[in-house]
Amino acid sequence: MKTFPLGKRNVHRVGFGAMQLPGRGAFGPPRDRAEALAVVRRAVDLGVDHIDTAQYYGPDVANEILRSALYPYPEQLAFVSKVGAKRDEKGGWLPAQRPEELRAGVQENLQALGLDKLHAVNLRLHAKDAPSVLDEQLDAMIDLRDAGLIDGIGMSNVDVEQLRQAVDKTEIVCVQNPFNLVDRASQPVLELCRERGIAFVPFFPLGAAFGRARVLGHPKVKAVAERLDATPAQVALAWVLAIADNTLLIPGTASLEHLEENMAAGHLKLDEQAMSELGTAGTP
Structure with a gap:
């Protein structure tokens, strides 16, 4: 499986996201704890060396499962987390954007995972604040990096203007934005990341909870999958890599079962015909 730099380390281009390890909506205990543990272990067995997580997945559930499944961790494993959000008692998503909340979020992730340092932490933005607010948040992230608690700073849910402000101030090692075959609004952010050598890590690559049918049920995706003897999910994931x-x-x-399917997408080669057909899947 090919690799790409994520900060100081090259990682395989297919990693694992821990958001679905807790219950529905990334809230509460897992549906099947034994299978959740088995999924994490199998992912590493299949070559995953990049795990994305957050303390507010659960909350306090995803990181506990990761630690129970993998600790002591393989040396090559890179943990990437995120800060800037929290959950209410009903599972609602709330902002936690103040510098002191960002610092607390990093400390909570480290404690839960049993780590001294995270490979990278994404600053997840929730609103289009004034540039001075982002500058203050970046200062907090830089302080955490300088203190040795994180190796790299990432950004999540950002536009081009915010990303340019960030890279003008400090090194950014990764960006997480929504992006998939039918939702390409973050294409300009992806292009800026490519210009700067920054890893672009799309979330919802198969569509959000209410948008998966638009991706997996898209006629062009289904047609390519049938011709290449693959699943629609594998085609959609392989397209993101290509x-x-x-x-x-x-x-x-x-x-x-879904883990095995997802990992196989890293070995699926889309031919020129497939890329041409999928290239217009996002147009009305």
């Missing part, structure tokens, strides 16, 4: 050499995948699942 569209640019700086894309990294973190498909998440709590199912062993």
